[in-house]
């Protein structure tokens with residue numbers, strides 16, 4: 371029987387149907403699953419966290435390559451399936467949990483160090499999961515993830531393209547992203563409508579700094595990127611003038627915020643009439659450095 375047939379039979383046997391709300395498109399080709407695991411560069415000493423175990427298509431080859439696999443799965447039906455079948459290798463520990471609610475420090479303790487993650491990610495959680503990775507970047511060394519092609523393109527996007535936005539800038543500021551392979555809909559059951567792409571994200575653990583070595587705060591970078599892209603058709607002067615500040619930052623009113631925005635843009639060597647989509651990562655970093663220094667000086 372083909373792996374496709376096996377997938378359908380396993381689901382039928384347990385009266386399970388692929389659940390749309392959990393983005394269940396199961397991999398049906400053993401060789402593809404093995405190739406994805408190879409793309410993750412898994413070593414025999416690694417403890418790997420797999421997000422969304424599903425029927426175990428990736429889990430099996432992963433368990434052969436890694437020392438241990440910690441599988442996180444949200445669907446209780448899938449958890450029961452593996453309990454009944456007892457089909458997962460001994461070095462796999464299954465956790466019934468929503469990865470978006472997982473405490474990465476706890477996972478790190480279980481893994482004995484920073485995480486290597488592997489996932490065939492449901493579309494519905496791609497964005498929040500990527501932001502969770504960014505937030506927990508200190509706890510993660512590598513994430514090899516399969517995404518809808520358009521989501522992967524957004525993460526790897528370059529300035530002045532329509533795909534370029536908040537996730538592109540923030541992820542590229544703290545990680546190197548590599549496209550590993552493209553998968554056609556026929557690799558899954560049920561078949562998605564569009565192609566999927568496997569990317570490898572390697573997080574950098576050196577302190578944040580600009581190309582000329584000036585340290586910067588990720589917090590400011592994040593605020594500036596979000597504020598400007600929130601209205602991507604507006605100029606950076608317009609959007610930055612409306613940036614909100616906390617009481618401690620001492621920017622009292624709109625006039626002061628506008629003045630700060632004007633000064634920061636000049637300090638960063640940029641033109642006020644630019645739109646965020648033409649700014650490269652280094653431009654955003656210089657803006658973050660300028661805004662932070664002006665706030666610290668009390669403008």
Ligand SMILES: C[S@@+](CC[C@H](N)C(=O)[O-])C[C@H]1O[C@@H](n2cnc3c(N)ncnc32)[C@H](O)[C@@H]1O
Pocket residue numbers: 392393394395396397398421422423424425426427428429442443444445448467468469470489490491492495
């Ligand atoms: C696209 S399927 C992939 C399944 C399997 N890894 C494969 O490649 O065939 C996504 C899996 O993630 C699970 N999932 C969805 N949302 C999740 C979440 N928030 N936390 C953990 N698992 C989740 C789904 O139930 C499903 O098993």
